[in-house]
Amino acid sequence: xxxxxxxxxxxxxxxxxxxxxxxxxxxxxxxxxxxxxxxxxxxxxxxxxxxxxxxxxxxxxxxxxxxxxxxxxxxxxxxxxxxxxxxxxxxxxxxxxxxxxxxxxxxxxxxxxxxxxxxxxxxxxxxxxxxxxxxxxxxxxxxxxxxxxxxxxxxxxxxxxxxxxxxxxxxxxxxxxxxxxxxxxxxxxxxxxxxxxxxxxxxxxxxxxxxxxxxxxxxxxxxxxxxxxxxxxxxxx
Amino acid sequence: xxxxxxxxxxxxxxxxxxxxxxxxxxxxxxxxxxxxxxxxxxxxxxxxxxxxxxxxxxxxxxxxxxxxxxxxxxxxxxxxxxxxxxxxxxxxxxxxxxxxxxxxxxxxxxxxxxxxxxxxxxxxxxxxxxxxxxxxxxxxxxxxxxxxxxxxxxxxxxxxxxxxxxxxxxxxxxxxxxxxxxxxxxxxxxxxxxxxxxxxxxxxxxxxxxxxxxxxxxxxxxxxxxxxxxxxxxxxxxxxxxxxxxxxxxxxxxxxxxxxxxxxxxxxxxxxxxxxxxxxxxxxxxxxxxxxxx
Numbered sequence: 289x290x291x292x293x294x295x296x297x298x299x300x301x302x303x304x305x306x307x308x309x310x311x312x313x314x315x316x317x318x319x320x321x322x323x324x325x326x327x328x329x330x331x332x333x334x335x336x337x338x339x340x341x342x343x344x345x346x347x348x349x350x351x352x353x354x355x356x357x358x359x360x361x362x363x364x365x366x367x368x369x370x371x372x373x374x375x376x377x378x379x380x381x382x383x384x385x386x387x388x389x390x391x392x393x394x395x396x397x398x399x400x401x402x403x404x405x406x407x408x409x410x411x412x413x414x415x416x417x418x419x420x421x422x423x424x425x426x427x428x429x430x431x432x433x434x435x436x437x438x439x440x441x442x443x444x445x446x447x448x449x450x451x452x453x454x455x456x457x458x459x460x461x462x463x464x465x466x467x468x469x470x471x472x473x474x475x476x477x478x479x480x481x482x483x484x485x486x487x488x489x490x491x492x493x494x495x496x497x498x499x500x501x502x503x504x505x506x507x508x509x510x511x512x513x514x515x516x517x518x519x520x521x522x523x524x525x
Numbered sequence: 526x527x528x529x530x531x532x533x534x535x536x537x538x539x540x541x542x543x544x545x546x547x548x549x550x551x552x553x554x555x556x557x558x559x560x561x562x563x564x565x566x567x568x569x570x571x572x573x574x575x576x577x578x579x580x581x582x583x584x585x586x587x588x589x590x591x592x593x594x595x596x597x598x599x600x601x602x603x604x605x606x607x608x609x610x611x612x613x614x615x616x617x618x619x620x621x622x623x624x625x626x627x628x629x630x631x632x633x634x635x636x637x638x639x640x641x642x643x644x645x646x647x648x649x650x651x652x653x654x655x656x657x658x659x660x661x662x663x664x665x666x667x668x669x670x671x672x673x674x675x676x677x678x679x680x681x682x683x684x685x686x687x688x689x690x691x692x693x694x695x696x697x698x699x700x701x702x703x704x705x706x707x708x709x710x711x712x713x714x715x716x717x718x719x720x721x722x723x724x725x726x727x728x729x730x731x732x733x734x735x736x737x738x739x740x741x742x743x744x745x746x747x748x749x750x751x752x753x754x755x756x757x758x759x760x761x762x763x764x765x766x767x768x769x770x771x772x773x774x775x776x777x778x779x780x781x782x783x784x785x786x787x788x789x790x791x792x793x794x795x796x797x798x799x800x801x802x803x804x805x806x807x808x809x810x811x812x813x814x815x816x817x818x819x
Contacts, residue, residue, distance in 0.1 A: 343713045369715030381710040386703040393696070394703055395714035442714065 294357040296321045296446050296477045297342065297373075302351035303501075304334075304341050311337045313501035314351070319446070324468070324478040327491035328485065328523055334501040335481040336378055339448045342479075343375045344368040355446065370398050374439035378481075379448040382423040382431045389419040392438050399443035403474070408437045411467055429460035436467065440476075447471070449480045453487050465491055485523055497522060533789055537599045538669040542783040544603035547674050547743065549781020550681030556765060556773035557688055558732035565725045568629040570617065573758065574751030575637035576730045580606045580737025582644060585653050585746045595658035598738050606734025611727040611736050618726065619719070623755065637752070644748035652709040652745025677739050684735065685774045694771055705768070760803040766816020776814060 297319040304312035312334050319325045327335045341349045344365035353360045355371040374395070383391055392408065400525065409416040412433045418426060426434060431507065432452055439447060452468075453461045461484070469490050482488035488495065489512055497505040505522055511517060528535050555573060562570045582729050583605050584598035593601070613636065621629045642649060662671035692698040704711045712718045737751075744750060761780050765772030780799050788795040 304755045318713055343711065345709050364719075365709065365712035366715050366717050370711055373713075375710075377710060381707055383703045383706050385706060386699055390699045394711075396716060398715045439714075 295319060296323070296356060297479060298352070298354045299338070299342070300352040302338065302341055302349065302353060304337055304346045305348040306337070306346075310500055311339065311509070312349075315498070315501065316503055317496050317506070319477060319479050321445075321477055322475060323493050324472055324480065324491055326488040326495045327479070327481045327498055328483075328488060328495055329498035330361050330505075330524065331483070332353065333498040335343075335498050336450055337501075338377065339450050339479070339481060339497065342368075342448060343373060345467065348445070369442075369444070372399060372443065372445045374442055374444035374446070375448045376435045376439055376450060376452065378454065380435040382426070382434055384422060384424040386416055386423050387420050388423055388426065388434060390414075391423045391434055392419075392441070395438055395442045397442055401445070402443040403440045405441065408440055411440075411470060412437050429463070430457050432456060432460070432464060433467070436464070440471070445475070446477045446481070449478060451481055451483060453482065453484045461487055531773060536668045537789055538786075541789045542782055543670060543674060543785075544676045544788070545782035545785020547781070548784060549778035550678050551740055551754065551777075552621070552758055552761045552781050553685055553774045553777025554681050554732055554736040555738070555754065556762045557685060557770065558729035558736075558770055559758065559762050560765070560770055560773040561688070561692070561701075561732075562726055562729035564770075565701060565708075566618075566629075566722055567626050568633065568726075569626070570726075570729065571630055571634035571755070572613070572637040572640070573633075573730070573733050574753075574755030575640040576606050576610065576733040576751070577737040577740070577754060578644065578746075579609065579640065579753035580670050580734030580754065581655075581741040581746045581754065582648075582737075582748075584732070584738040584741045585655055588655070589653075593623075595738070596655075598741075599735070602738045603731040603734040604797075607727040607731030609759075610730030611723055613730075614723045614726040619723070621720075629741070641748050641752060643707070648748060650748065652747035652750075654661060655741040655746050657742045673742055677743070680739065682778075683717075684732070685777075688732070689770055757799055760799045762813075764799075764803050764806045764813055766813025769813060769815040769817075772813055774813030 295318040299315055299317050302315040303310065315334070315338055317325070327338060329335055332510060340346045341352055344360065344363055355368070355373055358371055360368050360371070383394070386394065392405070409465055414430050414482065415434055415437055418430065422436065436452065452464050456464070465487060472478065480488070480492065492509065494508045495506070495512070496503050507515070507519065530538055555577060559570055559573055562568055579603045583602040584595065587593040587598045587601060617632060618629055621632060652809055655674050659672040659676055662669050663675065668711065692701055700711065700716055700721065704716070704721055708718050761776050762773060764780065765776030780802065784798055785804070787798040
């Protein structure tokens, strides 16, 4: 069996519930190793819920999720993490009772191949300057960088980023975009949720539009260039 | 040197400060355990007094049946009590995390009543004496300070500082602090948070067991010793701030001394001074002296 045919992440017929409310109605998509895939769509479409299902935080989930070909049904979040998935939540999740460096060193190294602290500080020099500050004293942009930086040491190959540009100034968004470019060169695979379509179209290889808990549309970067008007209409941007 | 201060004999003041520090040592250790457990598990551990009593009884039993002295008990009793806590968390408490925390509180309350009931049934309500492991004392012109009491104060302070250090200054402590804030996110980093909850409960309860061993030579070992202490300890925790490590330590020693001084100045008020402070704190600063509002 040739290894390269196994997707980094495969999601088939994923359904999910918050209490009694069904949020996902059968999501299908794949992420190949080394790709950057974006989930697009309006607020409440089910994008964040999809990421939470992948990392195991959505308790009521059905359907098939496999990481490097290994199904994760019934697995706890801490075991899914050990398959090489790392998650950067929308609210960033910086710990107020930890300083910047403690936040950065918190996630344990689970497998070889992660970045060193020095490499991370080279990528985000601001964090080195502020490494003794309490985590939540950072600006929004620095907190976002910290939230991404934190999951680069662990050896995880698949990074799930939930709205990494939300609420940030254009100059910071540009920096985040550059950083994601560097991470891709280093071989990280990225699954990203984005509302900022301009940003997403700059960093993504393939795009899935989620609507009401289903995949409504799927296209790649070439289609984006040739069919721009139709896609913008679809997203309502 | 004058031998009175504000009209009270210095010897009496020194004696009451010492008594206050002894009680404060127990308040601090006990509320520290409660604070750690509440911080991470969000469970108000009503079994804490019974687990303190268990620690004292294990120390007494080790001496009575196995001939193992106080110093053995100081190591073994917290271990036994801690393991019993791990078993309680593993078998019962864990099942209640997904519902309202009041249910966990009720469970620990019921567990405390059962444990105390069993010990009363077996040993009766009268106390079992426990010999003083360090005889003698420090004789100063002002007052006589028994060695054992000085040891309790020193050991309790040492244990408080050690616990504070582990939580605030080590890698292990950073997991604990992070999981206190956002347990689910810490799980996505691959940290086994459910196991952490279990061990944290065990550690908090072991501190109660340690307090019980410390108390055994001072008070008699009896099945209700915990239920008498725990009410004051809960007041101390509220004053210090629910879940605050520093708050538990400072409020523990501070209120112990305040109680001791009150015994001298206004003896009738000594039993209630802690609760008066609690009412004032709740009215003025409900999150406690060192607590934060969530």
